[in-house]
Amino acid sequence: MIDELLRPFDFEFFRNGLLVATMAGALCGAIGVYVVLKGMSYIGHGLSHAIFGGFAASALLGVNFLLGAGAWGVASAFMINGVTRRRVIGSDAAIGVITTASFALGLALFALFGRAGANFDAALFGSILGVGADDVIAIAVVSLLAGALIFLRYRALLFTTFDPEVADVAGVNTARIDALLTVVLAASILVTMQVLGVTLIAAVLVIPPAIARMLTNSFARMLGLASGIGAVCGFVGMNLSYHLDVQSGPTIVLVAATVFGVVFCATSRASRARAPASNM
Amino acid sequence: MTALVELARLTYGYGSQPVLEEVDIAIGDGEFVGIVGPSGAGKTTALRVVAGSLRAAHGSVVRRPGLRMAYVPQVETINWSFPVTVQECVLMARVGGGRRLPWSSRAERAEIAAVLERLDIGDLAGRHIRELSGGQQQRVFIARALLGEPELLLMDEPTSGVDVRLRHELLHLLDDLHARGLAILLTTHDLNGIAAHLPRVICLNKRVIADGVPHHVLTADVLERTYGASMEVLEHGGMPVVVDNFRHHAHHPHPHPHAPHDHHHAHDHEPHGSQARA
Numbered sequence: 001m002i003d004e005l006l007r008p009f010d011f012e013f014f015r016n017g018l019l020v021a022t023m024a025g026a027l028c029g030a031i032g033v034y035v036v037l038k039g040m041s042y043i044g045h046g047l048s049h050a051i052f053g054g055f056a057a058s059a060l061l062g063v064n065f066l067l068g069a070g071a072w073g074v075a076s077a078f079m080i081n082g083v084t085r086r087r088v089i090g091s092d093a094a095i096g097v098i099t100t101a102s103f104a105l106g107l108a109l110f111a112l113f114g115r116a117g118a119n120f121d122a123a124l125f126g127s128i129l130g131v132g133a134d135d136v137i138a139i140a141v142v143s144l145l146a147g148a149l150i151f152l153r154y155r156a157l158l159f160t161t162f163d164p165e166v167a168d169v170a171g172v173n174t175a176r177i178d179a180l181l182t183v184v185l186a187a188s189i190l191v192t193m194q195v196l197g198v199t200l201i202a203a204v205l206v207i208p209p210a211i212a213r214m215l216t217n218s219f220a221r222m223l224g225l226a227s228g229i230g231a232v233c234g235f236v237g238m239n240l241s242y243h244l245d246v247q248s249g250p251t252i253v254l255v256a257a258t259v260f261g262v263v264f265c266a267t268s269r270a271s272r273a274r275a276p277a278s279n280m
Numbered sequence: 281m282t283a284l285v286e287l288a289r290l291t292y293g294y295g296s297q298p299v300l301e302e303v304d305i306a307i308g309d310g311e312f313v314g315i316v317g318p319s320g321a322g323k324t325t326a327l328r329v330v331a332g333s334l335r336a337a338h339g340s341v342v343r344r345p346g347l348r349m350a351y352v353p354q355v356e357t358i359n360w361s362f363p364v365t366v367q368e369c370v371l372m373a374r375v376g377g378g379r380r381l382p383w384s385s386r387a388e389r390a391e392i393a394a395v396l397e398r399l400d401i402g403d404l405a406g407r408h409i410r411e412l413s414g415g416q417q418q419r420v421f422i423a424r425a426l427l428g429e430p431e432l433l434l435m436d437e438p439t440s441g442v443d444v445r446l447r448h449e450l451l452h453l454l455d456d457l458h459a460r461g462l463a464i465l466l467t468t469h470d471l472n473g474i475a476a477h478l479p480r481v482i483c484l485n486k487r488v489i490a491d492g493v494p495h496h497v498l499t500a501d502v503l504e505r506t507y508g509a510s511m512e513v514l515e516h517g518g519m520p521v522v523v524d525n526f527r528h529h530a531h532h533p534h535p536h537p538h539a540p541h542d543h544h545h546a547h548d549h550e551p552h553g554s555q556a557r558a
Contacts, residue, residue, distance in 0.1 A: 037362060154382035159372045162362050169331040169351040170428065171376040213363055217408035220382065222363045 008242040017128030017195060019136050021234035021252060024192035027143045028201070029208035029230025030150060031188050033223050034181055036209040037161050042092055043080065043182075045202035046099030048189045050076035052198045053102030055123050056109040066138060066190060073186035076102055081182070103198075126197030126249025128238065139191040146184050150223070153177065158219055195238075197249035204230060207256040214267045233259065283308055284347055284432050284463055285330050290339030292325055299325045301486045302339070307432065307465055312458040314475045315467045317484040318507050323467035324436050326484060327351075330465060331434050350425030352435040355418060355442075360410045366420050367392055367405040373427035395423045399453070415446045422453070433457070435466040439474055447473050471498065471522040494520055 008014040035044050054072020058065050076098055083094035110120055122130060150157065159167035160177045168174050189201050196204055212225035237252030244251065283306040292300040299322040307313060307330070315323045328334040329341060331351050343349075350373070370392050371384050379385060384392070396402045399419040404412060409420060418438065425433055438454075439447045451474065458464055468474040475481045481497045483489040483506040490502040498520040503511040510525040 151382060152380055155372065155375045155380070158364075158368070159375050162359065162364060162369075162372065163353065165328075165333055165357075166351045166353055167372075167375065168333045169349060169434075170373065217363050217411075218365050219363050219368050 005239070005243075008239070013128060013131060014238075014242060016133065016136050017131045017248065018235065018238045020131050020139050020192070020195050021128070021238035021248060022231050023136075023139045023143050023234070024188075024195055025204060025208070025230035025232070025234025025237075025252070026227045027139065027146055027188050027230070028192060028196075028204040029212075029226040029228070030223060031146060031181075031185055032205035032209040032230070033212070033226045034157065034161050035185065035205050036213070038181075040185075041202065041206050042095055043077070044185065044189070044205040046080070046095040047073055047077055047186060048193065048198040048201040049103035050099040051102075051186070051189055051193065052123060053104075053106040053109075055193070055198075056106035060109055060113050069193075070187065070190050072102070073190060074183055077182045077186055078179075081178075121247075122194060122197070124197050124199055125247045126193075126195050126200060126252075128195060128241065128248050131194060135191070135194055142184075142187045142191045146188060149180060149184055153180070157181070195248050196252060197247070200249040200253050203253040203256060204233075207253070207260050208233065211256075211260050211263050214263050229256075229259065282344060283342070284344050286340075286342045287326070287329065287336075288340045288342070290329065290336050290341065292322070292329060292334060292336045298486065300329070300336070303484070303488055305330075305482060305488065305491070307463060309431075310458070310461050310463050311480060312454070312464045312478055313466075313480045313482060314478040315465070315482045315484050316469070316471060316475045316506070317489075319469070321485040321506070323484055327434050327436055327465065327467055330432075347432060348428060348430045349432045349434060350428045350430035352418075352421045352425050352433065352438065354436045354438075354440060355414070355421070356440065358409075358417075358421070360417075362409070364409055365405070366396070366401070366407050366409060366412070366423075369409055369420055370395065370424045370427055373424045391427060392423075395426050399423050399426075414442060415449055418442070418446070418450065419453075426457075430462070432463045432465065435464065437467055437469065439468060439470050444473075451477055471503075476519050476521070498522055 009018075032044070035041060051069050051073040054069035054076075055065060057063075057072065058068025061068070079098050080091065080094050083089055083098065089097075121127065156167070156172045156177055159170065159172055160174045164174045189198075192201060192204070208230035209222065209226040211229050212222045215225055216222050233256040234252055237255040238248055240246075240255065241248040241251040286306040287303055290300060290303045290305075291298055299320075303322075303326065305326065315326060317323050325334060329336055331349060332341075332343070333351075367384070367389075371388065374384075374388055379388070393402065393405065396405055399422060401412075401416050401419050401423065404416060404420075409417060412420065422433075438450055442450065447470075454464055454466075466474070476494045476498060478494065480492065481494050482491045483497055483502055485506045485508075489506045490497045498513055500511055500513050503513070503522060512523040512525050514521045514523055
């Protein structure tokens, strides 16, 4: 039994994939806290689809995927901000227009020019086949940058997320904080796309923070919990993916969703039990 | 008296619609000022221009160099389900200081404890902000503002959605802070409950209609020009009491025989049911 569980660790591709999935879970869990609390979940979902357009275009043009799709993702994010600021169109509609158009462009490019050189299915649904040492390095670098941003700008990020207007008065450059967060979000999606797939990244951004929120009322603890829960879901999901022979994206998301269900039931029972006292 | 903030001929608009037109307001050291006016009169906009979160297209805003301001938002605009404890919320005020580490220093924790103690919420530091009563919730945001040791406190509609007892508590608290030298600028829709108790009131409806002590400012003429509706001003315990004159103008199914100057009757229709402060 133990031998069976440890067998995939003999393969380098699996060790790489597991490392990427675990780091991806932790990274998306932490960034997801800000995404969820700022009500930007739909941006995470949309941005991953938009980046798929950049992925297709850079595959066809032979441009480095990280640079091509990364630039595309950041451009889409700022375009969404620009369209939203005109106020005529709400941000949800702006995200819908820009990101689905970009996703459709990616699909059309692949249909017209074939799928040579790029792993189409992996980009959509995630795969650990083809995860190399360079992918591990990419996600490690983005995780370090995101960690440094959260650590060094913790107070400004929290204030901007909670109360942007007052943060502005208190001297926080909220526009710059938002821009930094958007860039880190785009970078996180970019480096996790290979393992999770663009269609499922949003789940890893949203589910671990949602679980953490049910477990604590403190922001600092929510950040730590979301990151830890994301890492565990990535680790367990990736192992299940190997043993069940299902793509890594769906198994990681299903593990996270199962944890969500369990915590949801447990905490709603606990809050029902506490209800009479807390009504005082 | 040097002004902490001075708005001069200030015009601000969203799109082509001006919200503030040629507004002149100066707030001096240690003043306690209320801005009143109808909905859409530009009260909150004026406060945000003073705070610096909105930048006007025309006119000037001059702040005393190095002025420390703190802003207390309307309680309705707070996301109460956001995961922050009282201590985490108050610590946000320390965003611009030298310390960048996520966690608070021992000195910061002591300062937070002192400011919470001063506002009578010293035992609530570890609680989530939603677990507090309305008055305690407001004090948390005042505590956050005070931790920055401001010279000018800006408050947007501090009494909206607040009952009479809490309003009295808040007025006492603000009076106390003012007595210790803090300048306060607030907006309010509450003429009798708040504005009449302040040393200085500004009536605003896109323009400054009047500016001065309540006795001079809260007059029928000024209020009609501010609100575009007829009001009557009575006196009770030496303070102006504003009465809505709705009954005198609207079609009424049971005309009252003494309608025009029946003060007792009018008193029943005080918009906010307030009394002079004891």
